[in-house]
Amino acid sequence: xxxxxxxxxxxxxxxxxxxxxxxxxxVLLIGLFYLFTxxxx
Amino acid sequence: MSWQDWIILIGTxxxxxxxxxxxxxxxxxxxxxxxxxxxxxxxxxxxxxxxxQASAVTFLSAPGQAFTDGMRFVQYYFGLPIAxxxxxxxFVPAFHRLKIYTxxxxxxxxxxxxxxxxxxxxxLLQRGLSTGISISAPSIILSSLLGWDIxxxxxxxxxxxxxxxxxxxxxxxxxxxxxxxxxxFIGMMLAGYTVMHLLPGQIGFSEALHIGGKAGKxxxxxxxxxxxxxxxxxxxxxxxxxxxxxxxxxxxxxxxxSQVGRYLTASSEKESKLGLLMNGIIKIPMQFLILLIGVLxxxxxxxxxxxxxxxxxxxxxxxxxxxxxxxxxxxxxxxxNETERIGAMNGxxxxxxxxxxxxxxxxxxxxxxxxxxQQRGTIKRWLQDKEIGGDANDTNYIFLxxxxxxxxxxxxxxxIAVIFLAAWGSIGAALNSLxxxxxxxxxxxxxxxxxxxxxxxxxxxxxxxxxxxFCVIVAQLAxxxxxxxxxxxxxxxxxxxxxxxxxxxxxFYAKKIRGRSVFISAIIxxxxxxxxxxxxQRGLIHLSFLWLNAVxxxxxxxxxxxxQMIVPAKAK
Numbered sequence: 001x002x003x004x005x006x007x008x009x010x011x012x013x014x015x016x017x018x019x020x021x022x023x024x025x026x027v028l029l030i031g032l033f034y035l036f037t038x039x040x041x
Numbered sequence: 042m043s044w045q046d047w048i049i050l051i052g053t054x055x056x057x058x059x060x061x062x063x064x065x066x067x068x069x070x071x072x073x074x075x076x077x078x079x080x081x082x083x084x085x086x087x088x089x090x091x092x093x094q095a096s097a098v099t100f101l102s103a104p105g106q107a108f109t110d111g112m113r114f115v116q117y118y119f120g121l122p123i124a125x126x127x128x129x130x131x132f133v134p135a136f137h138r139l140k141i142y143t144x145x146x147x148x149x150x151x152x153x154x155x156x157x158x159x160x161x162x163x164x165l166l167q168r169g170l171s172t173g174i175s176i177s178a179p180s181i182i183l184s185s186l187l188g189w190d191i192x193x194x195x196x197x198x199x200x201x202x203x204x205x206x207x208x209x210x211x212x213x214x215x216x217x218x219x220x221x222x223x224x225x226f227i228g229m230m231l232a233g234y235t236v237m238h239l240l241p242g243q244i245g246f247s248e249a250l251h252i253g254g255k256a257g258k259x260x261x262x263x264x265x266x267x268x269x270x271x272x273x274x275x276x277x278x279x280x281x282x283x284x285x286x287x288x289x290x291x292x293x294x295x296x297x298x299s300q301v302g303r304y305l306t307a308s309s310e311k312e313s314k315l316g317l318l319m320n321g322i323i324k325i326p327m328q329f330l331i332l333l334i335g336v337l338x339x340x341x342x343x344x345x346x347x348x349x350x351x352x353x354x355x356x357x358x359x360x361x362x363x364x365x366x367x368x369x370x371x372x373x374x375x376x377x378n379e380t381e382r383i384g385a386m387n388g389x390x391x392x393x394x395x396x397x398x399x400x401x402x403x404x405x406x407x408x409x410x411x412x413x414x415q416q417r418g419t420i421k422r423w424l425q426d427k428e429i430g431g432d433a434n435d436t437n438y439i440f441l442x443x444x445x446x447x448x449x450x451x452x453x454x455x456x457i458a459v460i461f462l463a464a465w466g467s468i469g470a471a472l473n474s475l476x477x478x479x480x481x482x483x484x485x486x487x488x489x490x491x492x493x494x495x496x497x498x499x500x501x502x503x504x505x506x507x508x509x510x511f512c513v514i515v516a517q518l519a520x521x522x523x524x525x526x527x528x529x530x531x532x533x534x535x536x537x538x539x540x541x542x543x544x545x546x547x548x549f550y551a552k553k554i555r556g557r558s559v560f561i562s563a564i565i566x567x568x569x570x571x572x573x574x575x576x577x578q579r580g581l582i583h584l585s586f587l588w589l590n591a592v593x594x595x596x597x598x599x600x601x602x603x604x605q606m607i608v609p610a611k612a613k
Contacts, residue, residue, distance in 0.1 A: 007311040015314065019126045022321045026122040029325055030279070033115070033261040040254025 042187065042445075046454030053224060053458040054201065057217050057465065061205025064216035070494035074210035074501050075142055075477045077306040085215055086316025089303040090294070091324070092218035092466035097179035097198075098437070098530070100229070100463050103328065105351075105439035107335025111260040113277045115332055117587075118325050120287025124294060125321035129314045131549045132295045137310040142481045143474075144301040144545075151548040152556030154486075159563060160544055161482035164298055165475060167537040169508065171530045172471040173199075173515020178437075178530065179460050180516065185354040186441050187457075195516045202465040203509035206472050207502050211306055214469040221462040228452075228459035229331065235448055236337040241344050243390055252343060253336040261329070274583045285587035288594055289535070292542035298474035299467075338443050343386050346379045347413070350420045351435035351442045358431050364423045375416045382409035472512070476504035535586045536574060539593020540567045546594060547601045554601045558608055562600030566593055 009015045042050075067073040081089075106114045141147055145164070149157035176199035183198075184191045205213040240249060253259050265271055265278030275281065294300045294317065307313040349372060350356050359368050388402030424431030444456045480501050485492065492500070540563050547554050570593045576582045584592075 037262045040259040
């Protein structure tokens with residue numbers, strides 16, 4: 001998943017961790033929204 | 042509007058224009074005019090891409106959408122973070138490496154001139170028309186609610202920003218988007234706080250959520266499956282939002298110059314990527330909060346009389362029609378029913394759930410809710426009468442009607458300024474990108490003599506001005522189409538985005554495919570997508586327009602491979 005960009009990713013070792021973070025937050029949000037929907041349905 | 046509202050509205054818009062002009066002192070070449078000398082940090086990129094995506098309709102339509110259909114609209118954005126990741130892996134590195142001005146330049150390097158020209162032309166066609174509609178849509182709503190003249194509303198909505206967009210190019214657009222973002226954020230937060238403040242004393246935030254939830258407005262996650270299986274015509278559910286939304290976001294952020302032009306202004310590939318990834322993190326919660334305001338407005342109207350129809354212009358049409366007498370009777374019935382409904386609602390929230398009074402109030406509420414739905418349904422039926430030819434959808438009027446009727450002086454002016462600023466943020470970026478594609482992909486590319494930097498810069502300003510005038514003219518002509526304009530923007534995008542995305546996907550991921558194959562497949566697929574849309578409009582097939590992006594992209598991909606397999610065989 002790495003690319004030819006010559007700059008290192010900030011905070012993490014590589015951009016792959018950034019991509020995982022973004023997708024993990026998406027999954028977390030969907031999970032929280034699911035619980036939110038269940039609670040107030 | 043009160044004089045306080047006018048002062049805040051005019052003051053806010055004037056500040057933005059002056060700030061835009063102040064930031065217009067740039068070097069006179071294409072790099073400065075379109076790419077801010079590739080100098081912006083990630084957080085400016087983030088604000089710029091969010092400001093470009095969030096048009097006036099976003100803030101008008103989304104709360105109304107939550108009011109009528111619940112919060113499930115947020116699922117439309119579930120594919121966006123995935124698209125941001127794909128962009129960062131493939132698109133952004135290629136665009137930065139080649140030091141291009143427009144995304145379509147990349148296609149000439151990868152395929153050939155005709156593929157670049159076709160794609161850039163499709164972009165100009167789609168973006169030019171949809172920007173005109175983006176001007177007209179909020180103008181129609183504002184002119185209807187506030188009684189403003191539509192001609193001048195269109196001029197102010199689409200014309201004033203041309204001043205700083207022409208003079209300052211991408212830098213003026215990005216600079217003003219920062220101020221616009223802060224004002225929009227403050228305006229929406231104040232609106233949310235005020236709705237809560239206007240609820241009866243016994244209704245706190247948690248109670249408001251319970252009321253919204255019981256009415257089915259907190260349906261954030263829906264699967265789209267019914268007893269008959271998956272509903273392909275359902276636009277907003279987990280599956281269509283993730284898959285359809287992914288293709289839509291990938292094509293919009295990866296191939297639409299109005300967005301590509303924003304992150305090409307970054308000082309480095311790293312800053313572009315960070316801006317896009319942060320957008321992937323922030324966009325969904327932000328949209329969730331805007332929709333939540335719509336639910337709170339719904340709860341507010343449980344305790345206050347709701348208009349029989351939020352678009353007063355349509356009521357005025359009925360007042361002059363054959364339904365005029367029936368309308369008077371219906372309105373009287375509706376007002377009596379509303380008084381009873383609100384009484385029942387207060388009875389429920391003020392009594393013990395196990396008490397007899399609670400049960401009676403609950404039953405009475407159910408009956409009055411049914412009456413209300415029937416009475417509003419009657420208005421819609423009358424408007425749909427071919428003889429009347431009205432607009433039966435008042436979703437986009439709900440939030441602003443509430444703002445005008447119930448918010449305090451000053452805040453009304455601020456929220457109308459929010460609508461203008463949201464429009465300006467996206468229109469400014471669109472004009473800048475239209476000018477970039479015109480000069481880079483057509484004028485410079487097809488002119489034989491070499492132009493000086495100053496000449497290119499001057500021409501770019503002229504093209505920005507001409508596109509601005511074109512979009513305002515489209516807005517003036519589009520007025521007659523009515524409120525269906527807002528849907529038209531999305532449909533228009535879906536007709537072209539899929540095919541453009543398909544060309545880019547083949548460019549990035551199918552290295553064996555040559556220019557001629559992708560060019561032929563793009564034309565065939567575009568015709569196919571238009572045909573599918575026409576069949577869908579006539580009810581011969583049932584497919585939501587959101588899926589057209591996926592169909593277009595997949596069509597180009599598959600056909601390119603097939604044609605590529607045939608073409609070399611013939612060549613041999």
